[in-house]
Ligand SMILES: Nc1ncnc2c1ncn2[C@@H]1O[C@H](COP(=O)(O)OP(=O)(O)OP(=O)(O)O)[C@@H](O)[C@H]1O
């Protein structure tokens with residue numbers, strides 16, 4: 001552990017992992033509550049389109065991905081509110097459209113395969129101080145806004161109609177949360193990659209929900225589970241020299257199954 | 269001054285809720301046709317009618333959740349979506365909450381206070397106490413700390429009623445409030461409504477299939493089957509001519525009193 005920490009890249013990876021775990025865990029609580037898991041998958045894949053557009057146009061890929069994923073997230077929600085279009089249908093359409101745009105843009109630009117692989121599967125070696133600053137800034141803003149709007153987001157998840165009647169800006173907050181979700185996903189890509197990021201959007205909240213019945217405990221447990229999986233996964237992957245994003249997800253999944261078992265036992 | 273006195277008296281006589289020639293359609297089918305409806309301060313208005321008659325739709329129009337195709341709707345003298353909805357308590361027909369939702373009973377009641385607290389504020393002791401005293405009113409104080417989802421349907425309904433009442437609304441809009449609620453609790457609830465009406469001038473618009481409840485507790489009745497077939501005193505709508513126009517098979521009588529419609533109908537069958 002000590003010798004691992006001597007490497008700058010590992011320090012950066014751990015700092016990023018800790019910050020992102022907290023953000024992902026808190027957002028994950030609402031993702032599970034609102035059944036947004038599949039929307040998360042769709043947004044993550046659309047981030048690929050954003051990265052590709054960014055590299056083609058010479059815009060920083062993270063920035064392009066945030067804008068593109070944010071647009072797709074809100075478009076999914078908007079389209080799915082129309083008659084005759086289910087949420088899953090909307091996701092299915094936008095997710096593949098965004099990927100298709102991404103593939104075309106990649107073909108037109110001169111992105112190296114190693115970069116591409118990093119975006120798809122995560123690359124903790126590539127976390128710079130600049131990335132840390134972005135994660136700290138945007139992650140902090142996300143945590144602050146969830147804290148400020150917590151009771152509103154909870155009410156809307158519980159009963160959107162009554163929330164609307166009592167004067168909550170329901171539509172605004174829906175789109176606001178989807179935008180937060182998109183940003184969370186994009187800033188997490190360097191750790192787990194596009195393919196696996198949705199796991200960390202679902203598992204911490206889902207695992208915590210197995211054990212606890214009240215939101216305050218669920219959120220705390222969700223943070224603990226995300227921290228454990230991310231830090232543990234990073235350390236194990238370095239020792240064993242295996243893919244770190246995948247290791248994090250495997251560890252998180254193990255925690256989920258343990259939580260599931262604990263939940264079953266507690267309820268009997 | 270005389271102007272302000274006029275304004276004041278106008279406030280008192282103007283209806284809280286006023287619908288003028290309101291039309292609503294779903295998928296090119298008229299669900300509400302030319303609805304005229306008023307509800308004044310301190311009045312309990314019962315809305316009855318068959319399934320699919322448009323009762324829930326009517327409430328949504330009043331609340332501003334649904335914009336009518338034609339006609340004008342005013343709530344407190346303004347357009348519903350412009351009103352600070354804060355003064356309206358709403359109990360929907362079907363609550364959308366799922367069973368595993370991680371909130372306690374008292375958290376659900378406190379949701380009724382969110383708008384009073386405004387954005388960016390946290391709960392305080394006073395909010396919790398308000399929620400607890402409201403739970404006491406509906407006989408659910410002992411369950412305050414339990415998870416909402418594990419309650420029975422009728423218990424959840426009582427908690428939802430407490431949530432609608434907690435912010436001290438001037439108008440209550442209730443879509444079948446007695447669904448699943450046992451008769452003792454129902455009696456207590458309707459007594460509570462009458463008390464709030466008499467003491468605080470609360471207005472209530474309430475949908476019910478229970479004719480007995482409407483005749484006993486409502487000051488005004490509206491019979492709705494796409495159109496309003498009757499709007500007036502609760503004793504009047506039991507006249508056979510009016511009843512025959514709108515009556516659906518779903519109207520069940522649970523309280524047998526002098527107005528019991530099914531008894532009268534059975535009586536007529538034998539004639
Ligand atoms: N969202 C919707 N889309 C399409 N049609 C709808 C919608 N909501 C209601 N309707 C239709 O409008 C009509 C009136 O429905 P509404 O729910 O207002 O009836 P109701 O009087 O409340 O009935 P119930 O006693 O069963 O609650 C019904 O025919 C229903 O099929």
Ligand SMILES: [Mg+2]
Pocket residue numbers: 323324325361443
């Ligand atoms: Mg209804």
